[in-house]
Amino acid sequence: MAANGEEQQTQAGRHQEVGHKSLLQSDALYQYILETSVYPREPECMKELRELTAKHPWNIMTTSADEGQFLNMLLKLINAKNTMEIGVYTGYSLLATALAIPEDGKILAMDINRENYELGLPVIQKAGVANKIEFKEGPALPVLDQMIEDGKYHGTYDFIFVDADKDNYINYHKRLIELVKVGGLIGYDNTLWNGSVVAPADAPMRKYVRYYRDFVLELNKALAADPRIEICMLPVGDGITLCRRIK
Secondary structure, eight states: OOOOOHHHHTSTTOOSOTTOOOOOSOHHHHHHHIIIIIGGGSOHHHHHHHHHHHTSTTGGGSOOHHHHHHHHHHHHHTTOOEEEEEOOTTSHHHHHHHHHSOTTOEEEEEESOHHHHHHHHHHHHHTTOGGGEEEEESOHHHHHHHHHHHSTTTTOEEEEEEOSOGGGHHHHHHHHHHHEEEEEEEEEEOTTGGGGGGSOTTSOOOHHHHHHHHHHHHHHHHHHHOTTEEEEEEOSTTOEEEEEEOO
């Protein structure tokens, strides 16, 4: 979840993508990427869900279309089958995942708000991939703790995507590193947090950007120092850090 500054939102010529999260300096360049590469290849069901989500008052929380395309290709490249998503919203990234994994693939999807998920569920059902999704409503940490306690889920996940409460990213990582397989990936969304990670502490920011900024900075420092993973931070969307478990 991210947003540009109040003053930037009023500039003329802002691109039309709802939930804009590009860190590119040029809106025209971002619009070019969308219109040339993303929109022409976007599955009809994802377009429908994106347009449906655009009407929701919290639409800034959605995964951007270019990031959805990136996730879909990434999952295919690593042949992911058993996946997890923490933070679902209306399910745009969830649908991108469900379309990418094989027919017998599975997604454990967790979010504190079932109502938002059910807003996008008819589109997911129409796409014929709802059978791949196990949705759990409520906080993810207790579920993760139970999975670790059970013992049988260690190292079983090919890919895990986290786009949820930033103040718990460190807590998620402590658990997810046990659940992802060696060679598997964890993707943490919003790791450049509207560019605020390089802003002076006294710079003007929206309240929620300022509140979560320190948590994002803490996560980035921890991931860079974690010897159990290889990392790659990409300026896609609002920043996504990929962590490949190596031990």
